Amino acid sequence: MTTDEQKAIESEIYAFIGQEVYPPTPAADDINDAMIRQWAEIMGDNNPAYLDKDWAAKSIRGNTISPPAMMYVWGQEGFQVTKGRAPNAMSNLVSVFDKHGYTGVLGTNVKQEYFKEVSPGDNVTIEMIIDNISERKTTARGTGYFFETLSTFTDQSGETIGTQRFKVLKFIPQEQPAAAASEDKLDVPTRIASPRGYDNKWWWEACDDGKVLIQRCKDCQTLRHPPRPMCGECQSMEWDSIESTLDGEILSHTELHHPKIPGYQYPLVCAVIKLAEGTNLVSNVIGCDPSEVHIGMKVKGVLEQVDEKTMLPQFYPASPGIRP
Ligand code: ZN
Numbered sequence: 062m063t064t065d066e067q068k069a070i071e072s073e074i075y076a077f078i079g080q081e082v083y084p085p086t087p088a089a090d091d092i093n094d095a096m097i098r099q100w101a102e103i104m105g106d107n108n109p110a111y112l113d114k115d116w117a118a119k120s121i122r123g124n125t126i127s128p129p130a131m132m133y134v135w136g137q138e139g140f141q142v143t144k145g146r147a148p149n150a151m152s153n154l155v156s157v158f159d160k161h162g163y164t165g166v167l168g169t170n171v172k173q174e175y176f177k178e179v180s181p182g183d184n185v186t187i188e189m190i191i192d193n194i195s196e197r198k199t200t201a202r203g204t205g206y207f208f209e210t211l212s213t214f215t216d217q218s219g220e221t222i223g224t225q226r227f228k229v230l231k232f233i234p235q236e237q238p239a240a241a242a243s244e245d246k247l248d249v250p251t252r253i254a255s256p257r258g259y260d261n262k263w264w265w266e267a268c269d270d271g272k273v274l275i276q277r278c279k280d281c282q283t284l285r286h287p288p289r290p291m292c293g294e295c296q297s298m299e300w301d302s303i304e305s306t307l308d309g310e311i312l313s314h315t316e317l318h319h320p321k322i323p324g325y326q327y328p329l330v331c332a333v334i335k336l337a338e339g340t341n342l343v344s345n346v347i348g349c350d351p352s353e354v355h356i357g358m359k360v361k362g363v364l365e366q367v368d369e370k371t372m373l374p375q376f377y378p379a380s381p382g383i384r385p
Pocket of ligand 1: 278279280281282283292293294295296297
Protein backbone atom coordinates (compact mmCIF):
# COMPACT_ATOMS: atom_id res chain seq x y z
CA MET A 62 0.00 0.00 0.00
CA THR A 63 1.39 3.38 -0.95
CA THR A 64 1.37 6.38 1.35
CA ASP A 65 -1.16 8.03 -0.96
CA GLU A 66 -3.50 5.06 -0.71
CA GLN A 67 -3.19 5.12 3.07
CA LYS A 68 -3.92 8.86 3.14
CA ALA A 69 -6.94 8.32 0.91
CA ILE A 70 -8.56 5.73 3.15
CA GLU A 71 -7.68 7.57 6.35
CA SER A 72 -9.23 10.82 5.14
CA GLU A 73 -12.44 8.86 4.51
CA ILE A 74 -12.59 6.73 7.66
CA TYR A 75 -11.54 9.34 10.20
CA ALA A 76 -14.47 11.50 9.06
CA PHE A 77 -16.73 8.91 10.73
CA ILE A 78 -15.37 9.53 14.24
CA GLY A 79 -18.13 10.94 16.40
CA GLN A 80 -20.90 10.05 13.95
CA GLU A 81 -24.11 8.62 15.30
CA VAL A 82 -24.95 4.99 14.48
CA TYR A 83 -28.25 4.89 16.35
CA PRO A 84 -29.96 8.02 17.65
CA PRO A 85 -31.37 7.66 21.19
CA THR A 86 -33.99 4.93 20.77
CA PRO A 87 -36.22 3.66 23.57
CA ALA A 88 -36.57 -0.14 23.74
CA ALA A 89 -39.82 -1.53 22.29
CA ASP A 90 -40.58 -3.25 25.60
CA ASP A 91 -40.03 -2.21 29.17
CA ILE A 92 -37.74 -4.36 31.28
CA ASN A 93 -39.74 -7.48 32.11
CA ASP A 94 -39.46 -10.73 34.03
CA ALA A 95 -40.01 -12.95 30.97
CA MET A 96 -36.91 -11.66 29.18
CA ILE A 97 -34.87 -11.71 32.37
CA ARG A 98 -35.94 -15.30 33.04
CA GLN A 99 -34.88 -16.45 29.56
CA TRP A 100 -31.56 -14.65 29.79
CA ALA A 101 -30.80 -15.96 33.28
CA GLU A 102 -31.68 -19.52 32.26
CA ILE A 103 -29.49 -19.40 29.17
CA MET A 104 -26.60 -17.82 31.06
CA GLY A 105 -27.06 -20.16 34.02
CA ASP A 106 -27.20 -17.16 36.34
CA ASN A 107 -29.30 -18.00 39.40
CA ASN A 108 -28.75 -14.75 41.27
CA PRO A 109 -32.00 -14.29 43.27
CA ALA A 110 -31.72 -10.51 42.84
CA TYR A 111 -33.05 -10.95 39.30
CA LEU A 112 -36.21 -13.04 39.71
CA ASP A 113 -36.88 -14.02 43.32
CA LYS A 114 -39.44 -11.42 44.45
CA ASP A 115 -39.58 -12.65 48.04
CA TRP A 116 -35.81 -12.65 48.37
CA ALA A 117 -35.59 -9.22 46.72
CA ALA A 118 -38.28 -7.76 48.99
CA LYS A 119 -36.10 -8.54 51.99
CA SER A 120 -32.92 -7.32 50.27
CA ILE A 121 -31.41 -3.86 50.56
CA ARG A 122 -33.01 -2.89 47.22
CA GLY A 123 -36.56 -4.02 48.09
CA ASN A 124 -37.25 -5.22 44.53
CA THR A 125 -35.72 -7.29 41.74
CA ILE A 126 -33.31 -5.76 39.26
CA SER A 127 -32.37 -6.47 35.66
CA PRO A 128 -29.00 -8.21 35.25
CA PRO A 129 -26.64 -5.34 34.39
CA ALA A 130 -25.12 -7.31 31.50
CA MET A 131 -28.60 -7.35 29.90
CA MET A 132 -28.58 -3.63 29.13
CA TYR A 133 -27.70 -4.27 25.49
CA VAL A 134 -30.49 -6.85 25.23
CA TRP A 135 -33.40 -4.45 25.70
CA GLY A 136 -32.86 -2.53 22.47
CA GLN A 137 -32.31 -5.51 20.18
CA GLU A 138 -34.25 -5.29 16.95
CA GLY A 139 -35.36 -8.92 16.65
CA PHE A 140 -36.20 -10.69 13.42
CA GLN A 141 -36.69 -7.50 11.43
CA VAL A 142 -32.88 -7.42 11.19
CA THR A 143 -33.07 -10.31 8.70
CA LYS A 144 -34.95 -8.01 6.28
CA GLY A 145 -32.02 -5.61 6.28
CA ARG A 146 -31.41 -2.28 7.92
CA ALA A 147 -31.28 1.23 6.57
CA PRO A 148 -27.64 2.26 6.08
CA ASN A 149 -26.12 4.01 9.07
CA ALA A 150 -22.71 5.41 9.97
CA MET A 151 -21.37 1.99 10.94
CA SER A 152 -22.49 0.18 7.77
CA ASN A 153 -21.18 3.11 5.70
CA LEU A 154 -17.83 2.93 7.50
CA VAL A 155 -17.65 -0.82 6.89
CA SER A 156 -18.37 -0.18 3.19
CA VAL A 157 -15.45 2.26 3.01
CA PHE A 158 -13.14 -0.34 4.55
CA ASP A 159 -14.39 -3.02 2.16
CA LYS A 160 -13.93 -0.75 -0.87
CA HIS A 161 -10.26 -0.29 0.04
CA GLY A 162 -9.68 -4.03 0.48
CA TYR A 163 -10.06 -4.16 4.28
CA THR A 164 -12.65 -6.89 3.96
CA GLY A 165 -11.67 -8.97 7.01
CA VAL A 166 -13.67 -8.39 10.16
CA LEU A 167 -12.99 -9.51 13.71
CA GLY A 168 -14.76 -8.41 16.88
CA THR A 169 -11.92 -8.06 19.36
CA ASN A 170 -13.40 -6.92 22.65
CA VAL A 171 -16.44 -5.69 24.52
CA LYS A 172 -16.28 -3.60 27.67
CA GLN A 173 -19.36 -2.74 29.67
CA GLU A 174 -19.54 -0.31 32.58
CA TYR A 175 -22.51 -0.07 34.91
CA PHE A 176 -23.63 3.05 36.73
CA LYS A 177 -27.22 2.51 37.82
CA GLU A 178 -29.49 -0.46 38.49
CA VAL A 179 -32.82 -0.77 36.68
CA SER A 180 -35.84 -2.94 37.39
CA PRO A 181 -38.89 -4.43 35.67
CA GLY A 182 -41.08 -1.58 34.42
CA ASP A 183 -38.14 0.69 33.60
CA ASN A 184 -37.32 1.42 29.96
CA VAL A 185 -33.84 1.47 28.45
CA THR A 186 -32.85 3.87 25.69
CA ILE A 187 -29.78 3.06 23.61
CA GLU A 188 -27.67 5.50 21.65
CA MET A 189 -24.57 4.44 19.67
CA ILE A 190 -21.77 6.45 18.11
CA ILE A 191 -18.48 5.63 16.40
CA ASP A 192 -16.16 6.72 19.16
CA ASN A 193 -12.67 6.20 17.79
CA ILE A 194 -10.66 4.65 14.98
CA SER A 195 -7.06 3.61 15.50
CA GLU A 196 -4.05 4.37 13.37
CA ARG A 197 -3.07 1.70 10.86
CA LYS A 198 -1.89 -1.43 12.70
CA THR A 199 -0.26 -4.64 11.67
CA THR A 200 -1.74 -7.63 13.50
CA ALA A 201 -1.37 -11.39 13.24
CA ARG A 202 -4.57 -11.40 11.18
CA GLY A 203 -3.40 -8.76 8.75
CA THR A 204 -2.98 -5.00 8.50
CA GLY A 205 -5.94 -2.85 9.37
CA TYR A 206 -7.70 -0.43 11.67
CA PHE A 207 -9.57 -0.90 14.93
CA PHE A 208 -12.82 1.02 15.25
CA GLU A 209 -14.79 1.26 18.45
CA THR A 210 -18.47 2.00 18.94
CA LEU A 211 -19.70 3.51 22.18
CA SER A 212 -23.24 2.68 23.23
CA THR A 213 -24.79 4.66 26.06
CA PHE A 214 -27.81 3.30 27.92
CA THR A 215 -30.18 5.57 29.80
CA ASP A 216 -33.38 4.97 31.70
CA GLN A 217 -36.70 6.79 31.25
CA SER A 218 -35.53 9.64 33.48
CA GLY A 219 -32.48 10.20 31.28
CA GLU A 220 -29.96 8.86 33.79
CA THR A 221 -27.11 6.81 32.39
CA ILE A 222 -27.30 3.20 33.52
CA GLY A 223 -24.23 2.00 31.65
CA THR A 224 -22.02 2.09 28.59
CA GLN A 225 -20.66 -0.49 26.20
CA ARG A 226 -17.57 -0.22 24.05
CA PHE A 227 -17.30 -2.69 21.18
CA LYS A 228 -14.05 -2.88 19.25
CA VAL A 229 -13.75 -4.32 15.76
CA LEU A 230 -10.68 -4.91 13.59
CA LYS A 231 -11.18 -4.33 9.85
CA PHE A 232 -8.19 -5.74 8.03
CA ILE A 233 -6.76 -6.82 4.70
CA PRO A 234 -6.88 -10.61 4.90
CA GLN A 235 -3.48 -12.15 4.44
CA GLU A 236 -3.15 -13.95 1.16
CA GLN A 237 -3.77 -17.64 1.42
CA PRO A 238 -1.05 -19.93 0.10
CA ALA A 239 -1.70 -20.50 -3.60
CA ALA A 240 -3.93 -23.46 -4.35
CA ALA A 241 -1.96 -26.62 -4.25
CA ALA A 242 -1.17 -26.60 -7.94
CA SER A 243 2.33 -27.84 -7.33
CA GLU A 244 1.24 -30.30 -4.69
CA ASP A 245 0.15 -33.82 -5.35
CA LYS A 246 -3.04 -33.50 -3.38
CA LEU A 247 -5.44 -30.85 -2.26
CA ASP A 248 -5.81 -30.37 1.46
CA VAL A 249 -8.85 -32.26 2.65
CA PRO A 250 -10.69 -30.34 5.34
CA THR A 251 -10.77 -31.99 8.74
CA ARG A 252 -13.39 -31.79 11.46
CA ILE A 253 -13.29 -29.02 14.03
CA ALA A 254 -10.38 -29.94 16.31
CA SER A 255 -11.23 -31.18 19.78
CA PRO A 256 -10.63 -28.57 22.50
CA ARG A 257 -7.90 -30.17 24.59
CA GLY A 258 -7.62 -28.37 27.88
CA TYR A 259 -5.98 -29.24 31.15
CA ASP A 260 -9.01 -31.16 32.44
CA ASN A 261 -10.06 -33.05 29.31
CA LYS A 262 -6.97 -33.59 27.20
CA TRP A 263 -6.58 -37.12 28.62
CA TRP A 264 -10.00 -38.13 27.28
CA TRP A 265 -9.16 -37.17 23.69
CA GLU A 266 -5.72 -38.73 23.94
CA ALA A 267 -7.38 -42.01 24.97
CA CYS A 268 -9.55 -41.76 21.83
CA ASP A 269 -6.36 -41.36 19.81
CA ASP A 270 -5.20 -44.60 21.43
CA GLY A 271 -8.44 -46.40 20.56
CA LYS A 272 -10.26 -46.22 23.90
CA VAL A 273 -13.36 -44.37 25.05
CA LEU A 274 -12.95 -43.74 28.76
CA ILE A 275 -15.41 -42.63 31.41
CA GLN A 276 -14.15 -40.61 34.32
CA ARG A 277 -14.83 -42.16 37.75
CA CYS A 278 -14.67 -40.62 41.20
CA LYS A 279 -12.10 -42.48 43.27
CA ASP A 280 -13.97 -41.78 46.49
CA CYS A 281 -17.64 -42.49 45.70
CA GLN A 282 -17.17 -44.32 42.37
CA THR A 283 -19.68 -42.09 40.55
CA LEU A 284 -19.08 -41.95 36.80
CA ARG A 285 -19.13 -38.61 34.99
CA HIS A 286 -18.88 -37.25 31.47
CA PRO A 287 -17.81 -34.85 30.00
CA PRO A 288 -14.54 -34.80 31.96
CA ARG A 289 -14.22 -32.27 34.76
CA PRO A 290 -12.00 -31.91 37.79
CA MET A 291 -14.51 -32.39 40.62
CA CYS A 292 -17.06 -35.05 41.50
CA GLY A 293 -20.56 -33.53 41.54
CA GLU A 294 -21.69 -36.00 44.21
CA CYS A 295 -18.97 -35.81 46.84
CA GLN A 296 -16.73 -32.95 45.62
CA SER A 297 -13.69 -35.18 45.51
CA MET A 298 -10.94 -34.16 43.11
CA GLU A 299 -9.54 -37.70 43.01
CA TRP A 300 -10.48 -39.69 39.93
CA ASP A 301 -9.58 -42.51 37.61
CA SER A 302 -11.43 -43.93 34.63
CA ILE A 303 -12.99 -47.05 33.15
CA GLU A 304 -13.20 -48.07 29.52
CA SER A 305 -16.66 -48.01 27.97
CA THR A 306 -18.02 -51.00 26.09
CA LEU A 307 -19.76 -48.48 23.81
CA ASP A 308 -23.03 -50.31 24.13
CA GLY A 309 -25.68 -47.63 24.15
CA GLU A 310 -29.20 -46.44 23.56
CA ILE A 311 -30.33 -43.25 21.83
CA LEU A 312 -31.87 -40.71 24.21
CA SER A 313 -32.29 -37.92 21.66
CA HIS A 314 -31.18 -37.21 18.11
CA THR A 315 -31.20 -34.65 15.33
CA GLU A 316 -30.05 -34.51 11.72
CA LEU A 317 -27.92 -31.54 10.72
CA HIS A 318 -28.65 -30.19 7.24
CA HIS A 319 -27.39 -26.63 7.09
CA PRO A 320 -24.84 -25.17 7.00
CA LYS A 321 -22.74 -28.05 5.67
CA ILE A 322 -19.46 -27.64 7.52
CA PRO A 323 -16.35 -28.73 5.62
CA GLY A 324 -14.83 -31.90 7.03
CA TYR A 325 -18.13 -33.55 8.00
CA GLN A 326 -19.91 -36.31 6.10
CA TYR A 327 -23.60 -35.79 5.35
CA PRO A 328 -26.17 -36.97 6.22
CA LEU A 329 -24.96 -36.12 9.72
CA VAL A 330 -26.97 -37.53 12.60
CA CYS A 331 -25.99 -36.27 16.05
CA ALA A 332 -27.37 -38.10 19.04
CA VAL A 333 -27.23 -38.16 22.80
CA ILE A 334 -26.39 -41.75 23.61
CA LYS A 335 -26.87 -43.33 27.02
CA LEU A 336 -23.99 -45.72 27.49
CA ALA A 337 -24.51 -49.02 29.28
CA GLU A 338 -22.23 -47.74 32.05
CA GLY A 339 -24.78 -44.96 32.75
CA THR A 340 -23.20 -41.76 31.41
CA ASN A 341 -24.29 -39.94 28.26
CA LEU A 342 -22.17 -39.16 25.21
CA VAL A 343 -22.90 -36.96 22.20
CA SER A 344 -21.83 -38.65 19.00
CA ASN A 345 -22.85 -39.51 15.45
CA VAL A 346 -25.09 -42.36 14.35
CA ILE A 347 -24.04 -43.85 11.02
CA GLY A 348 -24.54 -47.09 9.11
CA CYS A 349 -28.27 -46.61 8.60
CA ASP A 350 -30.68 -44.22 6.98
CA PRO A 351 -31.26 -41.17 9.23
CA SER A 352 -35.01 -41.89 9.08
CA GLU A 353 -34.37 -45.18 10.90
CA VAL A 354 -32.80 -43.46 13.89
CA HIS A 355 -35.19 -43.29 16.82
CA ILE A 356 -35.28 -42.70 20.55
CA GLY A 357 -34.67 -45.94 22.41
CA MET A 358 -32.70 -47.48 19.51
CA LYS A 359 -29.87 -49.74 20.64
CA VAL A 360 -26.51 -48.74 19.20
CA LYS A 361 -22.93 -49.93 19.35
CA GLY A 362 -19.95 -47.64 19.11
CA VAL A 363 -16.66 -48.12 17.32
CA LEU A 364 -13.67 -45.82 17.45
CA GLU A 365 -12.98 -44.71 13.92
CA GLN A 366 -10.57 -42.44 12.13
CA VAL A 367 -13.06 -39.84 10.86
CA ASP A 368 -10.45 -37.74 9.12
CA GLU A 369 -6.70 -37.42 8.81
CA LYS A 370 -6.35 -36.12 12.36
CA THR A 371 -9.28 -37.34 14.37
CA MET A 372 -10.31 -40.56 16.10
CA LEU A 373 -13.89 -40.47 17.34
CA PRO A 374 -16.47 -42.94 18.59
CA GLN A 375 -19.12 -43.48 15.90
CA PHE A 376 -22.31 -45.42 16.61
CA TYR A 377 -24.02 -48.01 14.43
CA PRO A 378 -27.41 -49.67 14.89
CA ALA A 379 -26.87 -52.66 17.15
CA SER A 380 -29.36 -54.80 15.23
CA PRO A 381 -28.02 -58.20 14.12
CA GLY A 382 -26.53 -58.22 10.67
CA ILE A 383 -25.57 -54.58 10.76
CA ARG A 384 -22.00 -53.61 11.47
CA PRO A 385 -20.32 -54.07 13.81
ZN1 ZN B 1 -17.40 -38.70 44.31
